[in-house]
Amino acid sequence: MNTSGIDIAAFITAMLAAGFVAAVPLLLASLGEAVAEKSGSLNLGIEGMMLAGAFFGFLAAYSTGSAVWGTLAGIGTGVVAGLLFAFLTVTLQVDQTLVGIAITILGAGLTAFLYRDIFGRENPSADVALWHVHIPLVQDIPVIGPAVSGQPVLFYVAYLLVPVFAFLLNRTRFGLEVRAVGEHPFAADASGVNVARVRYIAMIIAGGMAGFAGAYLSVTDLRLFQVGMTVGLGFIGLAIAMVGAWNPYRIAITAVAFGLLRSLGNGLQILGVDIRTEFITMLPYIGIMVALVLLAGRTALPSALGVPYVRGRR
Amino acid sequence: MNKSVRFGIAAAALTLSLQVLSLVPAFAQDAELSQIAVVTPGSKTNQGWDQQAADALMAVAEANGLEGVVAENGGYDDITPLLKDLGAGGANLIICHASGYQTVCPEFAAESGIPVAVIENEAAIAEGLVSDIETQAQEVAYLAGMLAAMSTKTGTVGVVVSGEPPTWNFMTVGFAEGVKAANPDAKLLYSVIGEAAYDDAAGAKRVTEQQIAANADVIFGMGDGASFGMLQAIEDHNAANPDSQVHFIDVIGDKEAEHGDALLTSVLFDYSGIYQQMVDDLKAGTFGKQYTMDVKNGGVRLLDLPDDAAQEIKDALEKAEKEIVDGTITVSAVGDAEGLKAKLAELFPQ
Numbered sequence: 322m323n324t325s326g327i328d329i330a331a332f333i334t335a336m337l338a339a340g341f342v343a344a345v346p347l348l349l350a351s352l353g354e355a356v357a358e359k360s361g362s363l364n365l366g367i368e369g370m371m372l373a374g375a376f377f378g379f380l381a382a383y384s385t386g387s388a389v390w391g392t393l394a395g396i397g398t399g400v401v402a403g404l405l406f407a408f409l410t411v412t413l414q415v416d417q418t419l420v421g422i423a424i425t426i427l428g429a430g431l432t433a434f435l436y437r438d439i440f441g442r443e444n445p446s447a448d449v450a451l452w453h454v455h456i457p458l459v460q461d462i463p464v465i466g467p468a469v470s471g472q473p474v475l476f477y478v479a480y481l482l483v484p485v486f487a488f489l490l491n492r493t494r495f496g497l498e499v500r501a502v503g504e505h506p507f508a509a510d511a512s513g514v515n516v517a518r519v520r521y522i523a524m525i526i527a528g529g530m531a532g533f534a535g536a537y538l539s540v541t542d543l544r545l546f547q548v549g550m551t552v553g554l555g556f557i558g559l560a561i562a563m564v565g566a567w568n569p570y571r572i573a574i575t576a577v578a579f580g581l582l583r584s585l586g587n588g589l590q591i592l593g594v595d596i597r598t599e600f601i602t603m604l605p606y607i608g609i610m611v612a613l614v615l616l617a618g619r620t621a622l623p624s625a626l627g628v629p630y631v632r633g634r635r
Numbered sequence: 636m637n638k639s640v641r642f643g644i645a646a647a648a649l650t651l652s653l654q655v656l657s658l659v660p661a662f663a664q665d666a667e668l669s670q671i672a673v674v675t676p677g678s679k680t681n682q683g684w685d686q687q688a689a690d691a692l693m694a695v696a697e698a699n700g701l702e703g704v705v706a707e708n709g710g711y712d713d714i715t716p717l718l719k720d721l722g723a724g725g726a727n728l729i730i731c732h733a734s735g736y737q738t739v740c741p742e743f744a745a746e747s748g749i750p751v752a753v754i755e756n757e758a759a760i761a762e763g764l765v766s767d768i769e770t771q772a773q774e775v776a777y778l779a780g781m782l783a784a785m786s787t788k789t790g791t792v793g794v795v796v797s798g799e800p801p802t803w804n805f806m807t808v809g810f811a812e813g814v815k816a817a818n819p820d821a822k823l824l825y826s827v828i829g830e831a832a833y834d835d836a837a838g839a840k841r842v843t844e845q846q847i848a849a850n851a852d853v854i855f856g857m858g859d860g861a862s863f864g865m866l867q868a869i870e871d872h873n874a875a876n877p878d879s880q881v882h883f884i885d886v887i888g889d890k891e892a893e894h895g896d897a898l899l900t901s902v903l904f905d906y907s908g909i910y911q912q913m914v915d916d917l918k919a920g921t922f923g924k925q926y927t928m929d930v931k932n933g934g935v936r937l938l939d940l941p942d943d944a945a946q947e948i949k950d951a952l953e954k955a956e957k958e959i960v961d962g963t964i965t966v967s968a969v970g971d972a973e974g975l976k977a978k979l980a981e982l983f984p985q
Contacts (some may be wrong), residue, residue, distance in 0.1 A: 322950045324851050325822070326789070326790065326791060326822060327849045327850055328848075328850070332848050332849050333845075334847070334848070335844055335845050335847075335849075336845060336848075337850030338844075339841040339844060339845055342841070343837070343838075344840055346837075425754070433678070433708060435770055437678075437680060440679045440680075441680070442686075443680075443893075444680065444682060445893075446862060446867075446893075451939050468978065513675060529912065538837055542837055542840070542865060543836055543837060543863070543867055545836065545863055545867065547681075547833040547834055547836045547860040547863060548677075548678045548681075548708070548834065549677075549678075549708075549833075549860070550834055550837070550860070552832065552834055552835045552837075552838070560742070583838075583841070584841060584845065587826055587841065587842045587845045588845060590825065590826045590827065591793075591824050591826055591845055591846060591848075593824075593825075593983075593985045595985070598799065598827045598972070598976075599830070601827075602827055602828075602829045602830060
């Protein structure tokens, strides 16, 4: 390991900041996915929804010069994609796996086509102003303070959504209905819950969050769009929702752990630690797989996950 | 029908089939050249690896009155269906523009008789069917390394790559040797974003930020789409720290128009020369050889240095370029990841 010439405190701060920032799109996507899965919908279209949110979010931010409009456009795109998923799987009873894969392929193809068609050979950046929040006292804490403070406002919004989703799922009537519909849709229906309505709303939330995650990448983080820029983050988000057992706090911990493992891997490479690069870059993925294996048998999938509900048919 | 008659028919059919199969390559090469195609793994507008090939192919097609076809975003999996589509569409030459296509394309050529060109696979060369493209970009990367070593104020330069394909590895080693030659005390940081992370702009941004935090003030980035993330990290840093500017050395394409403030130079690839040579060889019936892009034939070169670059640096690079061409300086050609690691450990022991 070679640390000569490196300010270790600043280096660790950068590593922590990179981990926390990398976790944000995963956190947003997996929070939404948790709601969808809890309601019985396995949203394999999450990657396509993220990509679509990233593209339309960037397009709006580029056109208006506003990060707010960009983010709203990304969320709106995700909502539309979520509605499409719900219409096909809930109303038309099409297989969820097929619809999810189709939406992912559609998202990748459509965004590549539109980006090329609109921007041609250009790869422009969106000239948007981002509001960075400096938290008094916190920013003065050595090492960790500068990593947590001074981030764009949506960074904090993402982490604040964790207790909001926990409240939504565990302390509201809607949350109870979501869980009931995902476990026993027939019983929920018998007790007066409109299964289709709940699954529609859950998919609107999931789609909106996936779109938000994509827009966070393209508008807040990078201020640019690249074809295929989500590089599988949606699917990682799906795995994180499962590893986190659909609990928003556990999901947040898993997403942050993934982000930190990734930045730790980068840090180890920079310090010249003598470990094969392939192993270092695999670190976060190995972490997810180990967690999935350790949790196997301890967490039960929602009983009705992936199963279409038809009233009167068991 | 008795046994001997059946045997005779079968033998005749087998002989006929073998003759037809043996004629396929000759037929393909003799066929009138009307369409040339390139398969790129990524986007044809990424101002990098894919765009340079796509642009060169279209330019050569136009210059020769041929139809040019670019099949972009081919990915890194089996592209056989795509190759079959191109063949069915009338392609007389398919350039397989990724080292990941080294196996599938020669197999397709043998099966279909349509000539292909592969990247960095000398062993696949077959007369009339398969040619190999070698990019000796390590020589220009050596010059880029010298430039980085002579430009750094912190004494630390970084290399960020989106994978470890042979093309990136060749350049990394060349760059490292250039750094060492110009400044033996300089420190070099090396980071891989991920396996085939060519479009991972966000990951590239994070890695670059961490290298900057580790004191690197010149970043040599090989990323394709991911390069935009590296530039974003550098431009954000420069905006927030006017007194400690970081510079970027790009590869393959020219991003000067959009990112001139952060860009120190770029290792430019120009495929048009060898693509033209391939068209000429196909017409002459001499296709099936190795084509090399190097400093000598201008296939690879450095983007013009910024106007404010010190004369001392310009002179040193000019001298080194001449010495590369006349053979006084020999740059190592290391394409495999293990060899690369060994070379970096030898040049920059921890």
